[in-house]
Amino acid sequence: MSSPILKLIAQRIALGLLLLFAVSVLIFVGTQILPGDVAQSILGQSATAESLANLREALGLNDPAYIRYLKWLGGILTGNLGTALSSGQDIASAIGGRLWNTLFLAFWAAVVSVPLAIGLGLLAVRYRNGFIDKLISGLALASTSLPEFFIGYLLVYFFAVQWQIFPGISTVYDGMPFLERMKAIALPATALTLVVLAHMMRMTRAAILNVMQSAYIETAELKGLSPFEIIRKHAFPNAIAPVVNVVTLNLAYLIVGVVVVEVIFVYPGMGQYLVDHVAKRDVPVVQAVGLIFAAVYITLNMIADIAAILANPRLRHPK
């Protein structure tokens, strides 16, 4: 490895951190300009002038905004996300288990969907414009065009209610046996897979088809390689950058975009946690979850960029 590539990667990481910092400012400002007073919304109907004043003092709402921001940022950098207003629980420990649940679900959805999407993409290219290609594309597009809550309900209707193969509600808890846990997440993972499948599959197909126009593919054909060998050895490696890009984008979606699926399947992840606390205007929790989602998104995009850099032979082997 040489310096230009390291420099590029370092630049990406620095840019990611800067972006994260900017997002933290945005989140903070966003929650500040929400209508209504935080103390008022916590106390609700029973608010008296005195209790409002006490709570404002306790929450530090009397400090200027920039001081509150710096305090908040300082807390986050030292791993202290604050306490939830509604329940008084430590946010970091409450989020811990839920983040793990969300990652668990996203992981298994990814394990199924990524190889499946790429495999189907390769298959579609191999039999391009034929029946198989059209079938794969058609099915994948259909599953993507259906809203995820509809897919969720369809899965529940058939697999949980009619055939009773998998549970319709995906309650998981600590100490649950692994197999039971897998059974519980079967339906939400399937729903997520169906949602992200088409995007990755179509991008894989398009990226490889693009490469297939190149002269060296013709050379490979003239060498007498089988069509699948050509795709695997010559086309796919050159199409890897856009594929990695779209895969990570979808991975990010699996983590931050699962709110609806989590609510439908009653899965105790970050999405449900966020929804519950938005409803209660629990600002510290909303801020913390927002920041974590942003961090996940930025990190995965950063990884995509770095992977694209590494996959580029011109950067890997500079003259």
Place this chain on the structure above:
Amino acid sequence: MSNELEYLSRRVAAGKLNRRDFLGRAAALGVTAAFANTLLSDAARAEGPVKGGTLKAGLQGGESSNVLDPALNLSQVNFNFGKCWGEMLVELNPDGTLENRIAESVGSSDDAKTWTMKIRKGVEFHNGKTVSPQDVIATLERHSDAKSKSAALGILQGIDKMAANGDEVVITLKDPNADFPYLMADYHLVIQPNGGKDDPNAGISAGPYKVTVNEPGVRYGGEKFANYWQGDKIGHAAQVEIIVINDATARTAALQGGQVNMINRVEPKIVDLVKRVPGVTIQAVSGKGFYPFNMFCDTAPFDSNDLRMALKLAMDREEMLEKILRGYGKVGNDIPVNEAYPLFPTDLEQRKFDPEKAAEFYKKSGHSGSILLRTSDVAFPGAVDAAQLYQQSCAKAGIKIEIKREPGDGYWSEVWNKQPFSLSYWGGRPTQDQMYSTAYISSADWNDTRFKRPEFDKMVLAARGELDQDKRKKMYTDIATVMRDEGGLIVPFFNQYIDASGKGVQGWVSNPAQEMCGGYALSICWLAA
């Protein structure tokens, strides 16, 4: 014939014949389905509760921000779980009478001002300690403390002082209150060791189940408390579990799929569909909750009683009940109470939709132009449709209603109790006195109809202190009459609690006080073998 049916019903109870076959045989013998079902449940009861197993409920109304502290119980999940692990001084029976629990007996002085509760001996907390009068006093102290966040603070404000006297707790009230024992049945008043002052969230009381799982917003679990003071009388299942399912469709699917044995809050619009699912029984009971149209009696144009009367007469209650609640409710009579309350005035005439009379009163009021009615989806399910139906029935009386749909966020802080004509929701209170005192006397914080009449206040106060039940019932009839004819309240209907139980669930006893058998469904039901 009846011998054969009885034999068959016992076979079903013993699990040797399935319900559907039984109903088929019964029909073949010329018996109505309703009677056959009665036979079945009789047989199940005679067979006795089945012990053991895990009973699971899928409930709406739980958030990850919930805590176990009974003082802060507001939503359904905490309410139901509280009834599993908590024990109260007294409990409200389905027929409106009180059952003594930790209080072995409750008595009062002749003026209903001093109340004495004898604390039952030998009731054990989950932590092994014995319930003492001091624990009871500490509990009431914690909930009645002026700084307390307890939702029971309001009902305990009447307490002047408390003292322990041997095994008795003596409570002196500021003013006479014949309903005092009913207030002790409030579901927040779970008796905790030292009143929960040490750790309100410990989840320790003397109820039939010990807390084993507490994952807010996800699930709760309990195991039978071996030393429960009522032994096997309630708490038949070895374990109970509550799974929080806020999504209505997921809840129904979970019941259909057999993942839970019972659910709450079946939406009226899908009741007929759920009914058809094999093994599922709809458990509907008329409750105390109602959906009022509130008018401010002190704000023009609603300060004219003629206009209020016109608006009351222009309400087509029957149509409203049919279209908004699909019949799962009961028409209201412009008073905030119904027959689910003890001492309900039964001989009050029912107000009917009368567009001609409404038009007359409207003319008499001298008002012209349209009247602004505010509504929102959050007021109650179907509130926007209800406002539109009302607009149409008012039009028949020549009254023009303009509807303003308000955003749900902020409806309770900006519209309800702030704007002069809006839709709302009341969950009901344990007694008539509580309902009137909470919202219809001059000093009430939540007087959402601005009904301020010193003579009405006096009537409510006098009824509160009256120990003679017959006299008291008469007083409540007078109070209801004033409310109905002069108040600012239009009550189209009272709702029903619609729950559903799944295959094999037996022992369900509907309770008008609250959903899920008054919160006791997990404790009193069992799973047939």
